[in-house]
Amino acid sequence: MLFAVSLNFAQIQKWFERDPSPLQSVGDDFYKTFDQLVDHFDNTNTKTFKQRFLVNSSVYKNGPLIIMLNGEGTLGAATLAGKYSINYFAEEMNGFMVALEHRYYGESKIDPEMKDMQYLSSKQEIADISKFIPYIKEQYKLKDNKVIVIGGSYTGNIAAWARIQLPFAIDAAIATSGPAMGILDFDRYMKHAQEQFVKITSTQCYHNTTVALTALNKLLVEDPKQFKTLFGLTTEMPDEPTAEDIQVISSYLSTEIIGSIQYYDAPNYDNNGYEGTLQIMCNKFLAPLTRKSTEAEIISSYIANVQPLNIYGELTYKAFIDQLKNPTADSFNTRAWLWQTCTEFGYYQTTDSKQMWGDKQTIESNIKMCYDAFFAEQYQDPDLALTTAYLNDMIDFTNAWYGARNAPRTHIYYTNGRVDPWSELAVVQGLKWTDGQYVGDCVTEWIDNGSHCTDMYLRWKINDPVRERQLNKLKEWLM
Known part of the structure; x- marks a missing residue:
């Protein structure tokens, strides 16, 4: 639907x-x-x-x-x-x-x-x-x-x-x-999400969220073992993650916030005094913190109240691609939708270092996902030039076809x-x-x-x- x-x-x-x-x-x-x-x-x-x-x-x-x-x-x-x-x-x-x-x-x-x-x-x-x-x-x-x-x-x-x-x-x-409109590099998605997060939540919630995400993305690259310890991970995550692994794991770090923006229930949306999705999330996050809280305390509260990782299964790029290539009943729909993004629409939400989400979500990582999941068995494309050209051509065709x-x-x-x-x-x-x-x-x-x-x-x-x-x-x- x-x-x-x-x-x-x-x-x-x-x-x-x-x-x-x-x-x-x-x-x-x-x-x-x-x-x-x-x-x-x-x-x-x-x-x-x-x-x-x-x-x-x-x-x-x-x-x-x-x-x-x-x-x-x-x-x-x-x-x-x-x-x-x-x-x-x-x-x-x-x-x-x-x-x-x-x-x-x-x-x-x-x-x-x-x-x-x-x-x-x-x-x-x-x-x-x-x-x-x-x-x-x-x-x-x-x-x-x-x-x-x-x-x-x-x-x-x-x-x-x-x-x-x-x-x-x-x-x-x-x-x-x-x-x-189809678009390959949909960088405005994450920028819009950040603008709305700043507008809707308090200065303190935005500040602490940025502190947590910046520190966790840095730790994921520099000390993945400590990253695993902080989250108390029971799911598989490599001790030395590849760049592709890091892109996948980094995307999980803001999943709940992004979902709470896209599917935001505004205050009193039900005419029954509902507090607001992001307001509830921020209140939980900030409850154990003060303005003098350390970075470690902010990270701990973020992990406990905003974004756990154990719920996502194996935290590797290979596992993600294997699921797309050999879907189970639980992932058929994901394979189908990603096929459509790779052959018609793009819509890849990229980030940069100026944003609170970090800079790990690149257009190259999304193009590689398309190639590895759907096209690698058909042709060799080590620099992704063919796949990039194909995606651009298909998105242009979609926009021309529908206007x-x-x-x-x-x-x-x-x-x-x-x-x-x-x-x-x-x-x-x-x-x-x-x-x-x-x-x-x-x-x-x-x-x-x-x-x-x-x-x-x-x-x-x-x-x-x-x-x-x-x-x-x-x-x-x-x-």
Whole structure:
């Protein structure tokens, strides 16, 4: 459903898997399958695979067909059971709800072992949607019903692109937090994250976090044995880590903070006095400290209250690449998403020495990850020149194919949270034709305290007015 961000090496997370709501499925919401074409662009290939979807017609009364697009993760059984804005729109418009699992993710696999990745792309997925809509309309007698697609993050892109490319099949789209542009070196992600951390948290929290991260990154390079001792590591980490090992381990050091920014729950987001995700984290971190605390005390509190490492398994680059090359059931989705970043989008979040995160996350390390995981068996590329050229070519093609921010578009409602680092690549309120953005008959809206896809969560009560505006615009577009 939603765009997992490839947050450096370690931080592969999905917004829809972070929602703690233990809701059960309702109505006739249960898994079904559709015989989907393996390759839409080769008319000699008639092979099919089973693509999963969910249906919920519990509030349907001749309203629109509303399709929730699942992204880089497994389609959850409770997707149509009251967590997300699709339920609100369906109830208000008497809609027929469907959720579609993305090819290669969850159980919608073409290759059960995930070795053959050639049919995984956003273009194939949009073609999947073009075949799926007439099937659903025929299956459930919805021939004359209007169609709305909804997506967030990566599938925010898919929802918008599908509306642009399939206007004959899709009448309107809600596109939340979608990074509409591919980019190889996405250095603005970590810069934006730091800016938001400084803005949201206290001076003391920012200072102490910077002290901890600077010291730990230095110790990781200069004295890895002491680094292991400080964290009390029980997982495997080499006594003499390579540069690649250091890049992986360094990315783990800020995983929780980055996740807490991207998925930030603002104070009172629930209209029930919630304190705020980063505020809670900083309070725990700072509780045992004073302004006179030593560096050692700051590091100890950071490890205890912000970022443990034992939870991540083996801390080596080899283990990371081996998992990508030979995925288990737990890592199929990670392999699929990283394949898409290596063949379509890039999105690699790099850092430099001027940032609190350290300077270990380089564009070279991410390109090497692509090469080692997917291309090394196909060609020799010791200086990564071929792989770099390939990535740049594919990202340029993606931007040309979809138009980035400058595509003709109508009947799409774009939302972005100002806290969300992915908004740096999005179609956003305020940019104009002179900035390289064309909006057309669409709506763009900033959510001031919003983070990644927050308007899709019904638990975000302070976004109720946003959803009401989306609803009113959908009704207008469907007239």
